[in-house]
Amino acid sequence: MLKINNLHVKLEEEDKQILKGLSLEVPAGEVHAIMGPNGSGKSTLSYVLSGRDGYEVTEGEASLDGEDLLDMDPEVRAAAGLFLAFQYPVEIPGVGNMTFLRTAVNAQRKARGEAELTAGEFLKEVRAKAAELQISPEMLKRPVNVGFSGGEKKRNEILQMAMLSPRMCIMDETDSGLDVDAMRLVSEGVNALRSPDRSFLVITHYQRLLDHIKPDVVHIMSNGRIIKSGGPDLALEVEHNGYGDLLAEAD
Amino acid sequence: MTGTTDLDVREGVDRETVETVQNMGSYKYGWNTEIEMEYAPKGVNEDIVRLISEKNGEPEWMTDWRLEAYRRWITMTEPKWAMLNYPEIDYQDQYYYARPASMQEKPKSLDEVDPKLLATYEKLGIPLKEQMILAGVEGAENAPAEGRKVAVDAVFDSVSVGTTFKDELAKAGVIFCSISEAIRDHPELVKKYLGTVVPATDNYFATLNSAVFSDGSFVYIPEGVTCPMELSTYFRINAENTGQFERTLIVAEKGSSVSYLEGCTAPKRDIAQLHAAVVEIVVLEDAEVKYSTVQNWFPGDEDGKGGIYNFVTKRADCRGARSKIMWTQVETGSAITWKYPSCILRGEESQGEFYSIAIANNWQQADTGTKMVHLGKNTKSRIVSKGISAGQAQNTYRGLVSMHPRATNSRNYTQCDSLLIGDKCGAHTVPYIEVKNTSSRVEHEATTSKVDDDQLFYCRSRGMDEEEAVALVVNGFCREVLQALPMEFAMEAQALVAISLEGSVG
Numbered sequence: 001m002l003k004i005n006n007l008h009v010k011l012e013e014e015d016k017q018i019l020k021g022l023s024l025e026v027p028a029g030e031v032h033a034i035m036g037p038n039g040s041g042k043s044t045l046s047y048v049l050s051g052r053d054g055y056e057v058t059e060g061e062a063s064l065d066g067e068d069l070l071d072m073d074p075e076v077r078a079a080a081g082l083f084l085a086f087q088y089p090v091e092i093p094g095v096g097n098m099t100f101l102r103t104a105v106n107a108q109r110k111a112r113g114e115a116e117l118t119a120g121e122f123l124k125e126v127r128a129k130a131a132e133l134q135i136s137p138e139m140l141k142r143p144v145n146v147g148f149s150g151g152e153k154k155r156n157e158i159l160q161m162a163m164l165s166p167r168m169c170i171m172d173e174t175d176s177g178l179d180v181d182a183m184r185l186v187s188e189g190v191n192a193l194r195s196p197d198r199s200f201l202v203i204t205h206y207q208r209l210l211d212h213i214k215p216d217v218v219h220i221m222s223n224g225r226i227i228k229s230g231g232p233d234l235a236l237e238v239e240h241n242g243y244g245d246l247l248a249e250a251d
Numbered sequence: 252m253t254g255t256t257d258l259d260v261r262e263g264v265d266r267e268t269v270e271t272v273q274n275m276g277s278y279k280y281g282w283n284t285e286i287e288m289e290y291a292p293k294g295v296n297e298d299i300v301r302l303i304s305e306k307n308g309e310p311e312w313m314t315d316w317r318l319e320a321y322r323r324w325i326t327m328t329e330p331k332w333a334m335l336n337y338p339e340i341d342y343q344d345q346y347y348y349a350r351p352a353s354m355q356e357k358p359k360s361l362d363e364v365d366p367k368l369l370a371t372y373e374k375l376g377i378p379l380k381e382q383m384i385l386a387g388v389e390g391a392e393n394a395p396a397e398g399r400k401v402a403v404d405a406v407f408d409s410v411s412v413g414t415t416f417k418d419e420l421a422k423a424g425v426i427f428c429s430i431s432e433a434i435r436d437h438p439e440l441v442k443k444y445l446g447t448v449v450p451a452t453d454n455y456f457a458t459l460n461s462a463v464f465s466d467g468s469f470v471y472i473p474e475g476v477t478c479p480m481e482l483s484t485y486f487r488i489n490a491e492n493t494g495q496f497e498r499t500l501i502v503a504e505k506g507s508s509v510s511y512l513e514g515c516t517a518p519k520r521d522i523a524q525l526h527a528a529v530v531e532i533v534v535l536e537d538a539e540v541k542y543s544t545v546q547n548w549f550p551g552d553e554d555g556k557g558g559i560y561n562f563v564t565k566r567a568d569c570r571g572a573r574s575k576i577m578w579t580q581v582e583t584g585s586a587i588t589w590k591y592p593s594c595i596l597r598g599e600e601s602q603g604e605f606y607s608i609a610i611a612n613n614w615q616q617a618d619t620g621t622k623m624v625h626l627g628k629n630t631k632s633r634i635v636s637k638g639i640s641a642g643q644a645q646n647t648y649r650g651l652v653s654m655h656p657r658a659t660n661s662r663n664y665t666q667c668d669s670l671l672i673g674d675k676c677g678a679h680t681v682p683y684i685e686v687k688n689t690s691s692r693v694e695h696e697a698t699t700s701k702v703d704d705d706q707l708f709y710c711r712s713r714g715m716d717e718e719e720a721v722a723l724v725v726n727g728f729c730r731e732v733l734q735a736l737p738m739e740f741a742m743e744a745q746a747l748v749a750i751s752l753e754g755s756v757g
Contacts, residue, residue: 050712053704078714090709094727103723104713111714143727160713 001065001199002026002049002168008059009041009048009224018044020224021060026168026217029196033210034203035235036221037243042203043087045221046172050084051077064168078104079111083166085157087173092144097156100144101126101163108164129162133189151182158189169193170201175209187212207239220246291348297321300462303348307431307465310438320451320461327455333618334647334679337523337560337587345494345525347463416480423479425509426471430498433469440471444502448531448568448595456527456562456589460496464529467497472507472538481737483512494525501531503538505571510541512740523551523586527562536571536598541579543736545744548584553754555614555643558586565592569601569630577604578621579735581744583751586615591649593622596630596658603632606735608744610751611644611676620650620681625658625691634665637729639748640676641755647679654691661691669699670728672721672755722749 002025009019018041026032036042048055049062051074062069064080072080092100106116117125130140133155145153154174161169171190175183190200190213202213210218210232218234219226222243227250228234238246291302300321304314329340420427426437434441451461468484486497503509526548534540542565551558561584567576578592588611594603605621623632632652640646652663669678680697702724710720726733726745733741 052708052712073716074708074711075714075716078712084712086709090703090705092706092709092724092727094730095723100710100713100723103715103719104710107716107719108714164713 001028001030002062002201003064003066004049004060004062006060007045007048007057007062009044009055009057012054012056017058018055018224019048022221022225023060024219024226026199026201028167028199029194030216031194031200031202031213032217032219033213033215033235034201034219034221034226035205035207035238037247038205040221041224042221043172046084046170046201046203049077049170050074050082075107075111078164078166079108081167083161083164083169085154085161085169085171085174087176089145089148089153089157091146093146095144096141097144098126098140101160104160105163126159126163130159132192133159133162134185135159150177151179151185154178154182154186155189158186162189162193165193165198167197168199168201170203172203173205174202175204175206183209183212207235210235222247222250288349290346293346294343295321295345295347295459295463299347303463303465306348306350307434309431309434312438312442313434316446316451317462320458321463323452324455324458324462327458329455333589333649334645334681335587335589335616335618337616340525340560342459347494347496348465350465419479424473424476425478426469427482428469430464430467430469430500433500437469437471440502441469441500444531444533445500446531448533448566449529449564454564457529457564460498460527460529460564463494464496464498467499467528469499470501470509470511472501472503472509474504475506476504477507478509481510481512483514485514494527496526497528499528499530500533501540501542502533503535503540503574505536506538507535508539508541510737511543512737513542513544514547523557524559525562526559526585528564530563530565530592532565532567532576534567534569534571534574534576534601537573538571539575539577540567541577541737542567542592543740544578544580544582545740545747546580546582546584546588547747549586550584550615550751551586551613553613555586558615559584560587561585561590562587563590565590566595567593567603568595569598569603569627571601572598572627573600573602574598575602575604577606577735579606579732580608580619581732581736581740581747582607582609582617582619583747585617588615588617588619590619591621593624594632595624595626596632596661597626598630599627600629600631601627602630604735605632605634605636606732607636608639608729608732608748609636609646609648610639610748611641611646612751612753612755613642613644615642615644617645618647618649620648622651623653623663624651625654625661625663628657628659628661630658630661632661632663634663634667635731635735636665636667637732638667638669638678639672639725639728639752640669640678641672641752643675645677645679647681649681649683651683652685652693652695653683654686654688654693656687659688659690661688663691663693665693665695667695667697668728669697670725671699671701672725672752718749718753721752721755725749725752 004022004024007019007022010017034042057070064082069077102122109116135155148156174186215232218230218232220228228246291299297318300317301314304317449457451458470482472478501511532540548559548561569576576594582588592605596603603623609617609619611617621634634650636648638646638648648667654661667680671678678699682695684693686693706724707720710723725748729748733744736744
């Protein structure tokens with residue numbers, strides 16, 4: 001599904017290399033987690049994959065189902081099935097959450113040459129999915145992320161994910177700022193979406209989230225590279241011993 | 252536009268915006284109707300003023316009123332205080348009167364109406380039934396109406412070509428006709444109110460209008476009557492080098508109410524064209540008038556060539572106690588906009604509201620705002636202005652809030668927000684506040700922001716292209732004002748916001 005090969009990325013504005021030859025492959029249906037200390041380049045990876053401005057790829061490639069991702073505009077990547085759940089979801093004053101969602105869903109459908117959802121079809125779907133995430137009808141009417149609590153913002157990201165049904169979901173520290181209940185809701189939302197043709201790349205600082213969303217593979221990232229990959233046990237190892245040993249080993 | 256359910260409208264608006272953006276060129280109404288026109292000679296002088304008056308079959312008092320205005324006008328100088336830059340206007344190099352030759356005699360049936368005029372309205376999206384009446388066909392009023400009724404008065408260059416639903420309105424006692432007809436058929440009303448809100452001596456452009464106005468709309472709502480349908484006037488400038496000077500007069504008697512819409516378009520031309528309109532509104536005791544404008548005159552091309560110079564004086568006089576006026580404007584067109592719809596709050600507890608979206612893209616310049624003049628006790632006003640600048644455009648909000656000594660316990664709230672797209676445009680806010688009593692309260696809030704890259708990326712990462720994303724964010728910024736518009740206009744306005752900003756990013 002997602003293939004990243006020897007990816008080198010620097011900031012556009014300054015001469016600072018962030019990713020230094022990162023390689024990673026997430027096959028269809030698998031959940032991969034990326035853990036790593038602050039400043040290792042985890043968020044940069046998620047932004048570069050989803051097409052945010054400000055980064056320059058100096059070497060390497062990334063593809064989704066064999067299609068070169070890096071040449072696509074962000075909206076083309078989205079229509080191709082890539083989704084990023086933001087660490088800090090953005091507020092859009094004056095734009096109703098529902099309007100935003102429907103515009104997004106139909107923009108993608110249109111880009112893929114599918115018929116747009118009618119108001120009725122859309123409403124039915126969004127209400128059902130919102131209920132599963134305990135998102136109230138009132139929250140659907142509020143402007144996108146404006147005045148949402150941390151937990152509401154993250155649940156809203158998962159609602160968008162559910163509505164857009166992407167094949168490759170990247171979650172950037174979705175667990176940050178969540179209390180136990182919110183974490184459970186978010187995880188249940190994600191687990192409900194797991195399927196043989198959908199993959200996840202879960203970026204997190206803590207093992208905690210991985211108790212709820214069980215990964216197939218765990219990668220440890222440091223200084224712009226994957227330094228170690230392994231099974232779920234690797235996350236537990238980090239939880240107990242910290243990154244110190246792993247980093248020393250990599251050096 | 253009609254027959255949509257509430258749900259469809261609420262949820263479908265953005266999709267419509269998006270489709271509109273994708274399907275249209277940058278100025279949708281830029282085509283020209285090749286039609287045989289009858290012009291008065293170029294330039295303005297007493298003979299031209301007399302000629303216009305004669306063409307309209309006006310009584311002598313009207314001719315004299317015009318001439319007096321003209322004599323005043325030649326002693327005046329053009330105001331230069333606005334933040335607008337444009338080449339000197341040669342007032343003698345304009346046509347002041349143009350009408351389709353086929354309108355010399357009113358057509359009796361659809362077959363007699365110039366098919367080009369019919370096609371013009373069809374292209375502007377005015378429904379067939381209305382179209383028939385619009386083109387001046389007698390008897391078409393009896394055909395069954397489709398959807399929701401909106402009575403229309405259409406002004407093509409200098410003349411009104413027709414008014415719809417007149418009979419039905421007449422049953423309710425409402426008079427809705429062209430101002431030239433009103434001068435002929437209801438001289439007592441016109442005489443009583445014309446020039447009492449915007450005097451012929453008011454300002455350079457209003458005075459010129461008083462001398463040469465060729466047509467426009469007249470509305471009279473009798474005491475206690477709620478107008479049974481929306482009224483609207485559709486202005487189209489078609490002829491080249493022709494100024495349009497329309498005059499609208501609305502009188503709402505005690506306890507009456509009316510909602511009035513105004514739409515404007517013009518063809519693409521290299522040479523700038525002048526538009527100087529006057530709107531006067533008289534609101535008596537307990538009456539309510541809602542006046543909405545979607546102004547989409549040709550804004551000039553991407554290099555700033557051509558476009559309409561729009562110098563407009565609009566004023567409402569809330570004469571009666573508890574009377575209410577609400578101005579809503581969506582200004583997306585014109586190369587130059589000079590416009591300050593005002594409220595004179597004379598009656599006790601009268602209320603004035605002003606909701607505005609002004610968009611300036613490419614080389615457009617807008618200097619617009621409002622005046623709230625509080626004269627009566629316990630009067631209230633509210634101003635919500637949203638200015639959007641893109642390209643090299645300059646957008647100025649200029650507003651006066653004045654609390655007179657006798658306007659005790661009065662309130663004003665002003666919210667003035669500017670949004671910048673790109674780094675070559677400008678937004679300016681010039682509030683004038685005068686408070687001459689101690690019990691009144693004035694609040695002013697202003698913000699300036701830029702379209703945020705994070706917002707655009709967020710939208711795009713969900714599948715919207717850049718223009719859809721900008722349209723969505725800007726429509727969100729304008730939401731409070733869009734909500735103040737009647738439903739039919741809100742959708743059109745939302746689409747317009749998107750079109751006006753095409754090419755402003757990237």
